[in-house]
Amino acid sequence: MNDFPFLLTMIAVPAVGAAVVAALPRGRDVLAKQVALGVSALVFLLAVLATIAFDAGGDRFQLTTSVSWIPDFGVDFALGVDGIALVMLLLIGVLVPVVVVASWRDTPPANRSMSTFFAWLLLLEAMMVGVFAATDVFLFYVFFEAMLVPMYFLIGSFGGPRRQYAAVKFFLYSLVGGLVMLAAVIGLYVVSSSELGEGTFAFDALRQIEIDPGVQKLLFLGFFVAFAIKAPLVPFHTWLPDSGAEAPIGGAVLLVGVLDKVGTFGFIRYCLPLFPDASRDLAPFVLVLAVAGILYAALLAMGQSDLKRWVSYTSIAHFGYIALGIFAFTTEAGTGAVLYMVNHGIATGLLFLIVGMLIARGGSRQIADYGGIAAQAPKLAGAFLIACLAALALPGTNSFVSELLVLIGSFPSVPVFTILATAGIILAALYSLLVYQRTMHGPPRGVLLEAGTGPTPAEPVGGSGTATVTAPAPAAARLRVRDLSRRELAVAGPMVALIIALGVYPQPLIDLIEPAVAATMSDIGADPAGVQPATDTEGTD
Amino acid sequence: MDTVPADGLLAASWLLIALPLAGAAVLLLGGRRTDRWGHLLGTGTVVAAFVLGLLCTFALDGRQVDVDLFTFAATGSLDVQAGLLYDPLSAVFVLLITGVGALIHVYSIGYMAHDPRRRRFFAYLNLFIAAMLLLVLADNFVALYVGWEGVGLASYLLIAFWHERPSAATAAKKAFIMNRVGDVGLALAIFVMFAQLGTVTFEGVFGSVGVLAGGTVTAIGLLLLLGACGKSGQFPLQAWLPDAMEGPTPVSALIHAATMVTAGVYLIARSAPIYDQTPTARAVVLAVGAVTLMIGAIAGCAQDDIKKVLAYSTVSQIGYMFLAVGLGPAGYVAALAHLLTHGFFKAGLFLGAGSVMHAMNDSVDMRRYGGLASKMKVTFVTFGLGYLALIGFPFLSGFYSKDAIIEAAFDRGDGWGYVLGAVAILAAGLTAFYMTRLMLLTFGGRPRWEDGVHPHESPSVMTVPMIVLAVGSVLAGFLLVVAFPLEEWLAPVFGEPEGAEHVVAPLVVSVLVTLVMVLGAGTAWLFVGRREVPLTAPVRVSPVVRAARRALYADTVNESLFMRPGQWLTRALVFVDNRGVDGAVNGLAATLGGSSSRLGRAQTGFVRSYALSMLGGAVVVAGALLAVTAG
């Protein structure tokens, strides 16, 4: 079954599905949902089968398909996955069905139909699969840019009040990055044509060629800018809070869970192997951005008054850890970083979903508008707590494993940065528990308060997250809040299960990821076998 | 350290963790269905774990048994196994945790009887037991860290159990955050070990720590200490422990007195091979212990909240233990002995306090107690025994364990030895003072109860555990120090005890301590026993008392040093991000738009101005070409 074109099918199925859903007549939303669910479930199944067919110990790229596409540019429609891409495909396979179910009851804005929403969603899925499965730089770029369009429409058509601003901002930020990358892509092609005689975009061929260090730096920067905006690293990050806040929950989950991972994926798949020297020379500069991002975004997260902006900022902080792991150039940290990409997708996905359920109940995004929910909706509170604990990387949750690997792997090579990053886990605890306490603990208050049973909700204090806590409602105060419905449990349950399962037994994923990372490390001349103990009796630190 | 693979019963020692964990899972996932019998299941799993622990301990006979479970995370040269190490040291802790834990579970059946969320309470307790057992059974630092943060989570959940109370929620958060500060230290210590030695297992680290440079070892030691301070409420991270009393009293008894807060002591004792290499780190441990035990004792003298007094006493007692482990090989056993006895009598005291609060409608203000001796005989007796044990009344458990520590301090021989010994003795006096004060305020004198309070003895499901613990606190010391010396039991871990020649004769120490204790108790009687107790704390008091009430301004310092600047920084950064970083981008867009409309003005619509622009352009073009060709 190795010769079955999994990847091609995984792109084609949702693309066709999108066409079908889009073709459905208006008012057939239910059918649209069912089709979307079916298609995304099928993709998940394919991802699982592909994982079974994949031999962790085998070649770098497997399940490959390749047909010549634009011969004049030396472009092939070449697909293939290594462990890194494969786990991302699994993540997509898991998240999209969950998102479909989560968006089941969403009501579209005035005279828009949900079937359009699901059509864009499926198209987005196809693009995302493509971007991770491409082994041809040009093809990667094409998916990288084309991916913007569905997300642009998801945000712009189904988002919050400032969705137009957010959509355009998202598009332009990514486009600018992408265009700079395009210059580098072309440059890479030109270099290859001068090195190999005729130009190519094939990743494996490009990985072999020796590029002059100066040129490498330029090309690296070209790619880096695009990925740093996508990931996003501080200071290229300000589009994410806006998009994350305005996007519909489903879109936000995929945006932060998968789309942004393309940035970090790009670092480890393209920046490192293609430009090893430049990567090594510029690593300090990247690490500064990464660690600065961890602390800066964490502090900002504490200052947010908007739940969705808060989640976005926590993600920016997490992307800092991923970047740190990638640019520490050790197998342990690299593996950790890739694992982090998966885990963060699940954990933050859950966080966004729960926040969405909360907003669905209260109709407000302001943290200050909620309070004391745990007393009346224990399931909701419990799921939220688990999401928060995953966000602060508590042992037992999946995030812990990846964060541990990243930090313990980075420490030997970049101790100072790692120490700073480790200090970040205190801030993580702060921003997670602050919001959890404000929304779930304390006496009942906020918008959900039953009429007449308590004081009016506090006006949210803009910007600074120190929401004015309303005076405790009288004992009679109760909230108009129902606990998780069956459908919502079906959304949160699997995610929670994954968080725990991958937190207790992550080794299978690690086994998938490590060979690819090790190969990358040997590409940049780091020891693929991992850190060798210093055991210097001179006493370092 | 040479371990043998697990066999027979010990191979199943993972059940110790699995049982309570399963209990927690069932209770949490089971939902309302389990409400009726949930507490029984929760208690059952812990009792079962205790029995299993006993059997395992008997099967141990001095070996150090390694139980391999599965590969947790292995990549590159990092290999983290999920494995257990069952040796005399962990065995001691297993028994303490499951034993005291079981008792407190039983007690809680009664104490939480009327709480609508009792089921979840037992789930959290089970979760704690599981995490704590993992902490003490782990065979490598990462697994230990997992348990380490696991107990932190349980503590968070239980402190915030009554989360409608903002104070409880805040206390829980505070506890978690300050623990996290410590955790960073522990984590960094692990990183250094991996970077330097390439392993994180106890066996590997302790086996090769000798080759490391002094500086590195000291660094590891200090980082571990930071972790220990966070978990055990030691200076400078002691401020969270008193606030943690917001949790239900059984929680205070189990987690914040008997077991979790002693994890720091366990960590340092477990890492003895590291500390043996670094006198510097040991000295710092000593200092921390000494400072903390004084802070705790002083603060304890001025509290009116019965649980706060006990909390500060806990801080102070753990200070003793730190001081002891800081003394190195001489002190480890003493520290652990005191840890065990403290586990008994402090748990007992807390349960007693809980029983009292039950009687007083959950009021914790001792100024509104008084004269309860007659109303609650069992509580009075058990509490009294615990009290005597704590202040070190001769031949009760505290007497043995505390004296051992003080002797060990003197045995250092040098000047510091005397200083530490003196401090320890002085603190013993303070302990006697504040505990006597507590006794008098609570049980002595005449009633100062609020209206509608009708004290009554607690049900037997609560009193029985109190009695058991009281017995324990009477006998434990004798058993552990004289009858079945802990030294010998722990010899496989800390090596054979060498009969240290004493600088100051033990008898002298004992007499001295007893005298100071009597002195402290007497002073307390002079202060509160004879006079009328005001219903509200007097306002016009000496700065010393004020400082003691504010626990030497620990919170003030934290707030003004970290919290406020942090909040300020956050606000500043939010501004920077919106106006600065984002503003720059939007500003760029605005600039483009502005220049667009400004340039647009050039498009006047007049043919002749267009012609002019063309002519200008032509001139420029020609000029450029000529310039290029000319030069």
Next chain:
Amino acid sequence: MLSAADAITAPSLSLGALAPLLVVFGAACIGVLVEAFGPRERRHAVQVAVALVGTVGGLVTTLLLVGERQVTAGGALAVDGASVFLMATIAGLGALSVLLFAERSLDPARSAFVAAAAVPAGSPRDRELLTAHRVQTEVYPLATFAIGGMMLFVAANDLLIMFVALEVLSLPLYLISGLARRRRLLSQEAAVKYFLLGSFASAFFLYGLALVYGATGSVRLADIRTASAAGGTDVLLVLGLGLLFVGLMFKASVAPFHAWTPDVYQGAPTPVTAFMAACTKVAAFGAILRLLYVAFGTSEWTWRPLVYGIAIVSMVVGAVLGLTQTDIKRMLAYSSIAHAGFLLTGVIGYGGGADGQGTGLGGTMFYLLAYGLTTLGAFAVVTLLRDGDGEATHLSKWAGLARRSPLTAAVMGLFLLALAGIPLTSGFTGKFAVFRPAIDDGAWPLVVVALLASAVAAFFYLRVLVLMYFSEPAADGPTVGVPGLPTTIVLAVTVTATVVLGVVPGAVLDLAEQAARFVG
């Protein structure tokens, strides 16, 4: 002094090579005759037929020339890959434009063109003609002449022919841009501006021609090449090049010679705007490429910096000025200025290949084809939105179009994404095709600028998308006319081309690369 001794020897004429031009111009002449003698009621149908036959015939006969490489008509015409490709492009786009002209079902008065251009705008007679179904058909022969001129323009191997072709293509354009049926004042103004500035520019071109002639003693591109190889720094020659260049850049609406573009694009009848935007650009760039590569290829270093700078100016001016436009036709005009800059980026990629092989030529020609089709389609969509007085070109009218007519919005959206250069559309392939040779030639800073400029430009395309999709429809919104067969064909062709050239451009790229040859 001519002596009787020299007999007149007729230059060799290869009729095959001239066939396309003959067909088109022939059709134009027939058109004039029809205009003069044909019965009025059937005139329109006949004229359309003639024009279509002419252009399509021109296309077919051009395609017959594929692979030809010769200089004919006494060295005046070059029939080579490049000229064949470009002539075919022009003929094809021309045919499509004619279809747009022929649309009868959109305007209630059944034509976008004035009934009687001579009648003063606003006069009672004019008002009555406005609603009358009478149409005037001189636009077809005029357009056909223009198309013929353009084809000649790209094939001219001789500056004089180039000049004549320039005039032949310009004069009809001046006229037909004044023929709008509605908003005649704007239309006439556009015509005047275009005419005055156009002839001003051709005066420059002509003076340049004279100087080059003076410097080299010939106007044959081949002779100029040899001469410039020898004396690249001859002041006369360089000045001549400059002035010729000015004339051509005016036609290509490259900043700073772009001033006329927005006004004329806005004022002219939309089908004519589409025609100009698509075909004139192709013709002008064809001439620029031939002039620079063939005539001045050996002294590349003289013009390279100039083109470099002008490309940047054009891209920046087009992108930035487009940001604040409120009229869609004007916006597309500025976008065409920006695209002229991108095209110049391709021109920069002159690798020094003597006959244009392996240079930016192929990429630039592909870009011209792709851009021509896309922009033609975009303007075709513009003709669909109508309100009280003709087309609704103000952007505010486009709000919520996706709700009114999803298909129209989707088609326009596709064209906008293509203009923005999003992958899987022809626009992206084109950009890639021109940027690659530029970087290959070491001009990566120019490319980076170009990319940033296209990011800025993307903003105003996005603005239209936002209006169409994310805004609520305006109450007094325009109606979306149901296009007749001709416009439908145009839209179908352009949409298909935009997608195909984006998804599977291989074949056409191959063609362009094969065709990228000049006869020197």
Next chain:
Amino acid sequence: MSLTHYLVLAAILFTIGAVGVLVRRNAIVVFMCIELMLNSVNLTLVTFARASGTLDGQIMAFFVMVVAAAEVVVGLAIIMSIYRTRRSASVDDANLLKY
């Protein structure tokens, strides 16, 4: 008189024409200035033809005249139509299209 004089004269004429386009308002006059530019080119061409002793330049001059004549026809038509509408031939009045 050397040929240079003719060239300079032609250049001057060309410049006069160009400046005329810039300064004159009346469309007809502007157009005449353009014609002047064309004719200055003719002079240049003829001069060069004379210089190189070939006839090409002079032939080209004829071409230019023809083209110029065509231009006149088209141009006057356009200007006429707008004049009829606006009752003014000033190019400055025609600026509805701007910015």
